[in-house]
Amino acid sequence: xxxxxxxxxxxxxxxxxxxxxxxxxxxxxxxxxxxxxxxxxxxxxxxxxxxxxxxxxxxxxxxxxxxxxxxxxxxxxxxxxxxxxxxxxxxxxxxxxxxxxxxxxxxxxxxxxxxxxxxxxxxxxxxxxxxxxxxxxxxxxxxxxxxxxxxxxxxxxxxxxxxxxxxxxxxxxxxxxxxxxxxxxxxxxxxxxxxxxxxxxxxxxxxxxxxxxxxxxxxxxxxxxxxxxxxxxxxxxxxxxxxxxxxxxxxxxxxxxxxxxxxxxxxxxxxxxxxxxxxxxxxxxxxxxxxxxxxxxxxxxxxxxxxxxxxxxxxxxxxxxxxxxxxxxxxxxxxxxxxxxxxxxxxxxxxxxxxxxxxxxxxxxxxxxxxxxxxxxxxxxxxxxxxxxxxxxxxxxxxxxxxxxxxxxxxxxxxxxxxxxxxxxxxxxxxxxxxxxxxxxxxxxxxxxxxxxxxxxxxxxxxxxxxxxxxxxxxxxxxxxxxxxxxxxxxxxxxxxxxxxxxxxxxxxxxxxxxxxxxxxxxxxxxxxxxxxxxxxxxxxxxxxxxxxxxxxxxxxxxxxxxxxxxxxxxxx
Numbered sequence: 001x002x003x004x005x006x007x008x009x010x011x012x013x014x015x016x017x018x019x020x021x022x023x024x025x026x027x028x029x030x031x032x033x034x035x036x037x038x039x040x041x042x043x044x045x046x047x048x049x050x051x052x053x054x055x056x057x058x059x060x061x062x063x064x065x066x067x068x069x070x071x072x073x074x075x076x077x078x079x080x081x082x083x084x085x086x087x088x089x090x091x092x093x094x095x096x097x098x099x100x101x102x103x104x105x106x107x108x109x110x111x112x113x114x115x116x117x118x119x120x121x122x123x124x125x126x127x128x129x130x131x132x133x134x135x136x137x138x139x140x141x142x143x144x145x146x147x148x149x150x151x152x153x154x155x156x157x158x159x160x161x162x163x164x165x166x167x168x169x170x171x172x173x174x175x176x177x178x179x180x181x182x183x184x185x186x187x188x189x190x191x192x193x194x195x196x197x198x199x200x201x202x203x204x205x206x207x208x209x210x211x212x213x214x215x216x217x218x219x220x221x222x223x224x225x226x227x228x229x230x231x232x233x234x235x236x237x238x239x240x241x242x243x244x245x246x247x248x249x250x251x252x253x254x255x256x257x258x259x260x261x262x263x264x265x266x267x268x269x270x271x272x273x274x275x276x277x278x279x280x281x282x283x284x285x286x287x288x289x290x291x292x293x294x295x296x297x298x299x300x301x302x303x304x305x306x307x308x309x310x311x312x313x314x315x316x317x318x319x320x321x322x323x324x325x326x327x328x329x330x331x332x333x334x335x336x337x338x339x340x341x342x343x344x345x346x347x348x349x350x351x352x353x354x355x356x357x358x359x360x361x362x363x364x365x366x367x368x369x370x371x372x373x374x375x376x377x378x379x380x381x382x383x384x385x386x387x388x389x390x391x392x393x394x395x396x397x398x399x400x401x402x403x404x405x406x407x408x409x410x411x412x413x414x415x416x417x418x419x420x421x422x423x424x425x426x427x428x429x430x431x432x433x434x435x436x437x438x439x440x441x442x443x444x445x446x447x448x449x450x451x452x453x454x455x456x457x458x459x460x461x462x463x464x465x466x467x468x469x470x471x472x473x474x475x476x477x478x479x480x481x482x483x484x485x486x487x488x489x490x491x492x493x494x495x496x497x498x499x500x501x502x503x504x505x506x507x508x509x510x511x512x513x514x515x516x517x518x519x520x521x522x523x524x525x526x527x528x529x530x531x532x533x534x535x536x537x538x539x540x541x542x543x544x545x546x547x548x549x550x551x552x553x554x555x556x557x558x559x560x561x562x563x564x565x566x567x568x569x570x571x572x573x
Contacts, residue, residue, distance in 0.1 A: 048179075108144075211314060
């Protein structure tokens with residue numbers, strides 16, 4: 001089979017459009033300007049080290065610098081890229097510019113050979129230039145062999161090192177060179193460069209497609225041109241967005257929006273549908289997870305004033321982010337982002353990455369919305385439900401502090417505080433547990449009478465009741481350690497307690513069923529109870545002093561008490 005003379009002459013875009021002069025290098029103005037000024041002022045260094053991500057122009061800049069050093073007529077930044085010397089250097093055929101790969105020539109023998117070669121005068125140009133790409137791959141003995149020559153090279157010798165991992169290069173090497181840090185190339189710059197190339201290649205495209213390619217390049221212009229080659233092979237001479245997404249296997253933005261909508265609406269069915277679509281794209285779970293993380297980052301940017309200006313996308317997508325971000329609280333976005341970030345390391349090691357991603361996503365549906373503690377503590381109307389408040393609970397606490405204030409307090413013959421309506425009560429020292437039994441339970445209780453037990457029998461067995469409660473839950477029993485049953489009427493015990501903090505009373509409220517079951521264990525009958533604190537008139541001098549101290553402490557620790565109350569905590573003493 002005979003092939004035509006031009007059948008295999010195609011050059012990939014990254015080589016065809018490789019920069020040939022300093023002006024062609026894009027996105028690295030701080031470096032090109034410094035190098036040009038060095039030529040203008042005759043201050044070209046003996047050694048350079050270029051560091052930065054892949055595909056941002058390190059090796060290309062090293063070659064252009066070599067061409068400028070060996071320009072016809074002497075070193076000149078404004079050299080002719082079409083001269084024989086420049087072409088030989090660009091094609092790696094020059095005897096005066098030796099370029100090696102540090103990954104495959106990393107031993108001490110290769111470095112010794114370079115040391116010998118640089119001793120000889122250049123044949124055509126003015127300088128002998130040694131370019132070592134991926135210099136961080138050299139062994140320590142190789143670096144040591146290079147040190148002396150690098151520190152005192154011959155007048156005609158120049159060294160240029162390129163690396164993507166500067167931290168692996170010994171400090172002794174770096175200190176003998178001028179270091180230049182190459183930046184990741186901005187998305188807009190990549191788009192402009194791709195547009196320039198497509199225009200000269202005679203290929204049509206839309207901006208959305210170019211944005212997809214540029215984002216996929218991730219700051220590497222070389223990667224961007226390689227991706228562009230792939231898209232052109234798929235789409236031909238007319239590139240559009242849908243074909244670009246299909247060619248690159250990129251997950252569209254809409255699917256990520258569906259993902260976050262499923263989280264905020266707690267829609268498990270929708271979440272499963274989104275996860276199924278993710279898997280259909282054939283993209284690794286790690287990339288899906290990274291895409292979710294990027295999407296959440298964009299949502300956070302959209303919540304910040306003028307933050308959407310930092311997003312690398314078209315105006316339509318920016319508006320969509322602004323609109324969807326309104327439904328989210330910053331704290332919730334940060335919490336979800338943290339979960340996604342944490343799971344990324346596990347996905348790479350998981351035997352079933354997609355299963356881990358799916359489980360994590362379903363877990364996010366159970367995440368409650370964030371509540372500002374400051375807002376809660378400043379509000380008198382606390383609407384956060386307690387853990388024990390369910391539909392079948394017999395016990396219900398007042399919904400807010402104002403409910404307490406609607407009650408007045410009087411003292412009966414036994415010194416027991418009795419609540420009446422339309423008064424005010426000191427909220428720091430008054431709490432009550434209100435009976436709210438169902439109709440069925442009321443009927444059961446009405447059908448039973450317990451004439452066989454009286455208040456004296458209850459008092460006699462009270463210590464036994466406290467001991468049983470201690471075994472079940474010591475924190476609750478400790479609150480009732482010094483309590484006294486004062487009244488027994490209609491199957492309800494009135495329990496008098498010494499002055500205690502409000503959260504102690506709330507603790508009893510939360511453990512209502514436990515206390516009631518323990519009462520049954522001891523007395524073998526169904527009993528209800530209510531809590532009353534001692535009236536101030538019946539507290540002796542010592543108790544008054546102690547209570548005052550407690551009250552003062554409580555006043556100083558209101559913030560703590562509220563937090564404990566709201567988040568169902570306990571303070572252990």
